[in-house]
Amino acid sequence: MADATLATRRRALPSLHGAAAMADLFTIVCALVLIVTAVYLAAIEGVLGVNINLAITALAGVGLGLFGLYFPRYSRWSSIVAAVVGLNAILYYMDVYSNACRFNLEMTVAFWVSAVAAGGLFTQVFFSRKLPTLHSRSTSKASTNGDAAKIRSRVATGSIVMYTVMIVLSFIALVPFFWMISTSFMTLGETINRIWVPQEAQVCNYYTAWNSVRFNVYFQNSVIIAVFTITGLLSVSVLSAYAFAKINFVGRNLIFTLVLATLMVPDIVVMIPNYLTISGQIFPIPMSMTNFPFFEIGMGRGFSWIDTLPALSVPFMGHAFSIFLLRQFFIQIPHELWEAARIDGAGHFRFLVQIVVPMSRPAILTVTLLAFIGSWNALLWPLLVTRDPLEWRPISYGLQAFNDEAGTQTHLLTAAAFITIMPMLALYFVTQKSFTEGIATTGLKG
Numbered sequence: 001m002a003d004a005t006l007a008t009r010r011r012a013l014p015s016l017h018g019a020a021a022m023a024d025l026f027t028i029v030c031a032l033v034l035i036v037t038a039v040y041l042a043a044i045e046g047v048l049g050v051n052i053n054l055a056i057t058a059l060a061g062v063g064l065g066l067f068g069l070y071f072p073r074y075s076r077w078s079s080i081v082a083a084v085v086g087l088n089a090i091l092y093y094m095d096v097y098s099n100a101c102r103f104n105l106e107m108t109v110a111f112w113v114s115a116v117a118a119g120g121l122f123t124q125v126f127f128s129r130k131l132p133t134l135h136s137r138s139t140s141k142a143s144t145n146g147d148a149a150k151i152r153s154r155v156a157t158g159s160i161v162m163y164t165v166m167i168v169l170s171f172i173a174l175v176p177f178f179w180m181i182s183t184s185f186m187t188l189g190e191t192i193n194r195i196w197v198p199q200e201a202q203v204c205n206y207y208t209a210w211n212s213v214r215f216n217v218y219f220q221n222s223v224i225i226a227v228f229t230i231t232g233l234l235s236v237s238v239l240s241a242y243a244f245a246k247i248n249f250v251g252r253n254l255i256f257t258l259v260l261a262t263l264m265v266p267d268i269v270v271m272i273p274n275y276l277t278i279s280g281q282i283f284p285i286p287m288s289m290t291n292f293p294f295f296e297i298g299m300g301r302g303f304s305w306i307d308t309l310p311a312l313s314v315p316f317m318g319h320a321f322s323i324f325l326l327r328q329f330f331i332q333i334p335h336e337l338w339e340a341a342r343i344d345g346a347g348h349f350r351f352l353v354q355i356v357v358p359m360s361r362p363a364i365l366t367v368t369l370l371a372f373i374g375s376w377n378a379l380l381w382p383l384l385v386t387r388d389p390l391e392w393r394p395i396s397y398g399l400q401a402f403n404d405e406a407g408t409q410t411h412l413l414t415a416a417a418f419i420t421i422m423p424m425l426a427l428y429f430v431t432q433k434s435f436t437e438g439i440a441t442t443g444l445k446g
Helices: 002-012 019-044 048-070 072-097 105-126 137-154 157-184 188-192 204-212 215-246 252-264 267-278 309-316 320-331 335-343 348-359 361-377 380-385 395-406 410-441
Strands: none
Touching (some): 019 048, 019 072, 019 105, 048 072, 048 105, 072 105, 157 410, 188 410, 204 215, 204 395, 204 410, 215 252, 215 309, 215 320, 215 348, 215 361, 267 309, 267 380, 309 361, 309 380, 348 361, 361 395, 361 410, 395 410
16 A cells, blocks of 8 residues: 555656656756846846746746646647747847846846846757657667667767868858857947957847838738748649649649759749739739738739739749659658548548648748748849838848948947848747758658
């Protein structure tokens, strides 16, 4: 009876082994650091709003970390909520203190400690949370000598030289990026003197850059354009790739060859035909107006899509490389699954939605990431099809306009540049594993 009670108590306690437990402990540590920071800020500054926000965020982080620790099965969901809470702390903290611009030494230390803790609370969602697997003692003993031999075989002279070269090249590639971040927190005098580390963090550089040329308008335009473009591209690419991979129809190989041939045509060549098409000079396009609750997409103004959302999204909803990438991934799916689905009464669309798409998540995320980068960085095409600077022009135009306005103010230009690339970096870190997996496994059968 005593042994059963003891076993029950042990099951009630959280296990401190495994990646999930370590990630949840990291969440709790970051939340505790935020609590200490909130108390410290209340003591030296007494900024009630920020202290309450940080305290609530910290308490939520502790609660979510303990929840994930006691219930490992739901650790991933608690980590997502904790990441949202941490992101809220970062945005709120930056917004409140951006107007302060300069901090004294104590405030600077408190700012960076709380920023690192809030960033840790946000980034913990990317940690692995695989539950530990149990192995027998005989298996572990038998694999010990093999693992040691593998480790010794990896540490060779060639590997050391290769890793050394990779580290040096990575350092060379990352130096400009870190210089941009460091410069964005400097004063104009510090950038002229070409120092590497600012003496005081000028957080207001981001606030000034954001409000100078209405970055919020361009940012909103870019998000809407990217969402519409990616939605249309995935719809067209997934359906086309599935047809080329799994459906036998007359002329399939010929049509797919013609689609691949379009990859050889430079984008600048098709830019003029696309412009003539969306401006209604080749054939009339639908002339109607559709008003949404928050914005107007405008399906044609006098037989023209100029200064409308379709002009910036529809021409990029069909891309040969996306179709090719997904088609090569769909081919790897065994044909036996389709036969089993047919026996169960499923058609092509149900098989695509329930079987093919879930199995092709890495390839779909890869296409999504590439489409987002292309849409976010677009500049020449939006300049051609938009006339009003604030109508539908994206954030890349905002950065160019700010470059013309700011002139030689390098610290503001680097802050604006970092604001521009921040969404791409965030999306890449979220989809990094699936991106590399989708590229590495595409076209490999086995």
